[in-house]
Amino acid sequence: xxxxxxxxxxxxxxxxxxxxxxxxxxxxxxxxxxxxxxxxxxxxxxxxxxxxxxxxxxxxxxxxxxxxxxxxxxxxxxxxxxxxxxxxxxxxxxxxxxxxxxxxxxxxxxxxxxxxxxxxxxxxxxxxxxxxxxxxxxxxxxxxxxxxxxxxxxxxxxxxxxxxxxxxxxxxxxxxxxxxxxxxxxxxxxxxxxxxxxxxxxxxxxxxxxxxxxxxxxxxxxxxxxxxxxxxxxxxxxxxxxxxxxxxxxxxxxxxxxxxxxxxxxxxxxxxxxxxxxxxxxxxxxxxxxxxxxxxxxxxxxxxxxxxxxxxxxxxxxxxxxxxxxxxxxxxxxxxxxxxxxxxxxxxxxxxxxxxxxxxxxxxxxxxxxxxxxxxxxxxxxxxxxxxxxxxxxxxxxxxxxxxxxxxxxxxxxxxxxxxxxxxxxxxxxxxxxxxxxxxxxxxxxxxxxxxxxxxxxxxxxxxxxxxxxxxxxxxxxxxxxxxxxxxxxxxxxxxxxxxxxxxxxxxxxxxxxxxxxxxxxxxxxxxxxxxxxxxxxxxxxxxxxxxxxxxxxxxxxxxxxxxxxxxxxxxxxxxxxxxxxxxxxxxxxxxxxxxxxxxxxxxxxxxxxxxxxxxxxxxxxx
Amino acid sequence: xxxxxxxxxxxxxxxxxxxxxxxxxxxxxxxxxxxxxxxxxxxxxxxxxxxxxxxxxxxxxxxxxxxxxxxxxxxxxxxxxxxxxxxxxxxxxxxxxxxxxxxxxxxxxxxxxxx
Numbered sequence: 136x137x138x139x140x141x142x143x144x145x146x147x148x149x150x151x152x153x154x155x156x157x158x159x160x161x162x163x164x165x166x167x168x169x170x171x172x173x174x175x176x177x178x179x180x181x182x183x184x185x186x187x188x189x190x191x192x193x194x195x196x197x198x199x200x201x202x203x204x205x206x207x208x209x210x211x212x213x214x215x216x217x218x219x220x221x222x223x224x225x226x227x228x229x230x231x232x233x234x235x236x237x238x239x240x241x242x243x244x245x246x247x248x249x250x251x252x253x254x255x256x257x258x259x260x261x262x263x264x265x266x267x268x269x270x271x272x273x274x275x276x277x278x279x280x281x282x283x284x285x286x287x288x289x290x291x292x293x294x295x296x297x298x299x300x301x302x303x304x305x306x307x308x309x310x311x312x313x314x315x316x317x318x319x320x321x322x323x324x325x326x327x328x329x330x331x332x333x334x335x336x337x338x339x340x341x342x343x344x345x346x347x348x349x350x351x352x353x354x355x356x357x358x359x360x361x362x363x364x365x366x367x368x369x370x371x372x373x374x375x376x377x378x379x380x381x382x383x384x385x386x387x388x389x390x391x392x393x394x395x396x397x398x399x400x401x402x403x404x405x406x407x408x409x410x411x412x413x414x415x416x417x418x419x420x421x422x423x424x425x426x427x428x429x430x431x432x433x434x435x436x437x438x439x440x441x442x443x444x445x446x447x448x449x450x451x452x453x454x455x456x457x458x459x460x461x462x463x464x465x466x467x468x469x470x471x472x473x474x475x476x477x478x479x480x481x482x483x484x485x486x487x488x489x490x491x492x493x494x495x496x497x498x499x500x501x502x503x504x505x506x507x508x509x510x511x512x513x514x515x516x517x518x519x520x521x522x523x524x525x526x527x528x529x530x531x532x533x534x535x536x537x538x539x540x541x542x543x544x545x546x547x548x549x550x551x552x553x554x555x556x557x558x559x560x561x562x563x564x565x566x567x568x569x570x571x572x573x574x575x576x577x578x579x580x581x582x583x584x585x586x587x588x589x590x591x592x593x594x595x596x597x598x599x600x601x602x603x604x605x606x607x608x609x610x611x612x613x614x615x616x617x618x619x620x621x622x623x624x625x626x627x628x629x630x631x632x633x634x635x636x637x638x639x640x641x642x643x644x645x646x647x648x649x650x651x652x653x654x655x656x657x658x659x660x661x662x663x664x665x666x667x668x669x670x671x672x673x674x675x676x677x678x679x680x681x682x683x684x685x686x687x688x689x690x691x692x693x694x695x696x697x698x699x700x701x702x703x704x705x706x707x708x709x710x711x712x713x714x715x716x717x718x719x720x721x722x723x724x725x726x727x728x729x730x731x732x733x734x735x736x737x738x739x740x741x742x743x744x745x746x747x748x749x750x751x752x753x754x755x756x757x758x
Numbered sequence: 759x760x761x762x763x764x765x766x767x768x769x770x771x772x773x774x775x776x777x778x779x780x781x782x783x784x785x786x787x788x789x790x791x792x793x794x795x796x797x798x799x800x801x802x803x804x805x806x807x808x809x810x811x812x813x814x815x816x817x818x819x820x821x822x823x824x825x826x827x828x829x830x831x832x833x834x835x836x837x838x839x840x841x842x843x844x845x846x847x848x849x850x851x852x853x854x855x856x857x858x859x860x861x862x863x864x865x866x867x868x869x870x871x872x873x
Contacts, residue, residue, distance in 0.1 A: 142817065142820060142827060143817075145839070146813070149790065149813070149838075149839055150813065152791075152836070152838060153790050153791045153809065156791040156832075157791065157809070160795075178808075178809055179808075179809045179810045180808050180809065180810030180811065181810065182810065184810070185810035185811070185813055185814065188811075188813075188814040189813045189814045189817050191814070192814055192817040192818050192821055193817065193821060
């Protein structure tokens with residue numbers, strides 16, 4: 136259009152000069168100046184129309200054309216209601232399915248985390264060769280977890296609360312947040328009792344994520360202590376629906392599982408949970424977990440290193456690259472796991488109950504009692520978890536801390552238990568159990584990808600569904616043009632394939648191009664629930680789908696109709712190969728321009744210029 | 759323009775005008791009026807170009823980048839816009855010419871069936 140504007144600026148002058156020249160030529164042919172000018176102007180044609188047509192070449196008039204299509208299509212619908220009804224119904228079903236799938240995909244997969252600077256957030260993931268010896272493990276479904284009994288190379292993202300506190304104290308991150316599902320919450324004190332979902336979060340959860348309050352305030356560090364008064368922060372959508380969006384909900388007291396909580400605020404509207412697809416009604420401080428849970432289930436987990444239940448997020452510091460932070464955190468984790476007050480993993484060569492030499496798979500421990508270490512002592516911690524061990528590996532000397540541990544309470548091992556045998560005392564030589572180190576490590580995973588939530592489970596099925604719906608739309612389009620004449624069928628088939636294949640990929644991906652930019656700082660508006668039409672992405676998708684479907688459908692109809700009309704014209708005026716469209720009913724006039732476009736014509740010049748159609752030599756043009 | 763003249767006029771295809779313009783410019787750049795005159799002359803006055811339709815055609819060709827436009831002076835020292843064939847346009851001319859030949863051949867076969 137810019138090129139056009141430049142060139143069009145002088146169109147008036149060009150036309151004037153053209154007529155000038157023609158006038159001059161006419162004068163040379165012997166006409167008088169008035170006659171010459173008159174003839175020149177006549178020969179040129181209608182100047183206004185020429186200017187309009189020329190401008191049309193550059194104008195992108197597709198919106199007007201689309202509108203004409205729609206109007207014509209409605210007329211066609213009135214004329215043949217049966218066929219139109221069936222076609223419209225099937226198209227509507229296809230479009231509806233498409234939109235539904237897209238909404239689902241969008242909500243689950245495409246939106247970036249609704250927090251401030253999501254690219255700085257990392258989630259902690261532990262992994263090891265063997266499962267840790269813990270008493271309790273709870274996963275809130277935030278990330279893929281692999282802790283089946285006996286499985287090799289387990290991993291997960293749940294940690295104990297003492298570990299969380301230790302990580303927070305190391306100052307590796309500019310902010311650390313921990314959270315976990317609060318379990319079923321019975322809400323009373325606000326009308327009829329109901330069950331709501333809630334999340335237990337650390338005091339600086341909201342601050343770390345950079346979330347603000349839409350009303351009242353969010354949780355602070357001071358709220359997360361056993362002696363602090365129990366407070367709660369509401370989900371914006373829940374506030375609107377269950378509390379009517381009343382301003383005085385802040386400060387109100389409600390009861391969750393019988394425990395009184397004061398509502399101190401409502402979080403901003405776009406946040407419903409940090410893990411994509413999560414939608415919590417209320418957030419409570421970690422310290423409140425004890426009060427609202429069954430003590431037997433809760434098991435005093437807030438102080439236990441053997442109960443892993445918290446997902447931990449950290450915000451990276453600008454001056455600390457992720458690998459440095461990861462190495463530091465991993466080191467802390469490892470030390471704690473192997474040499475902490477309660478070691479939960481096995482360090483290679485660590486003193487423990489001796490075991491009989493056993494054959495068996497990679498998971499079993501093989502032991503060489505006594506004697507020097509067959510292999511060299513390992514002074515450096517082994518690299519992070521690789522493949523499973525395949526042969527007898529002798530644990531060399533572990534870092535000197537092995538001997539100096541305090542009350543090393545060795546919990547019951549999960550593998551076959553050893554027979555007792557008095558370990559020989561060789562103070563100078565390290566115990567040489569040929570056990571491989573469990574290699575507990577922590578990796579920092581970018582939160583956007585690490586917090587999969589329902590994404591992981593549904594990603595593949597969703598894409599398959601979207602593809603399937605796309606195929607269905609193609610089939611629908613191919614059915615729609617059954618009414619076309621056989622001679623046009625191939626061309627129209629091609630067109631409807633092209634049109635339909637626009638609909639799904641373009642409609643979806645075009646409108647959802649945000650996938651690539653998911654890690655950008657932009658955090659698009661996130662409704663409480665993904666409502667139809669309330670989001671530009673949904674609208675864009677539906678617009679593309681509906682618009683393209685209608686456009687394709689109507690064009691095919693029109694071409695078919697035009698063909699019929701032209702044939703009728705030819706047969707009725709034998710010998711005169713003329714098919715002047717202007718003399719026919721109005722539905723036909725749009726035909727001309729539309730079939731031009733279906734045949735790939737660049738501009739739509741209406742009026743007396745009509746496109747030649749190979750099948751219907753009756754339609755012609757004037758040059 | 760009398761109706762008699764109108765009836766005797768042979769009506770051309772829209773794409774054909776583009777083709778003729780491209781061919782005319784093969785010989786060298788020309789301004790709009792000269793193009794019209796050339797077409798008329800070379801066709802022995804059979805093809806009367808409605809000169810107004812020349813401009814949308816030229817702009818179509820410019821938009822597709824088959825021709826380019828530049829300022830220049832005409833033969834009687836008046837300024838004019840000159841149109842020139844581009845490399846793409848040269849290629850397209852070959853394509854369009856062969857399409858036209860095919861079309862003309864097909865119609866001829868129908869009109870005068872062999873044998």
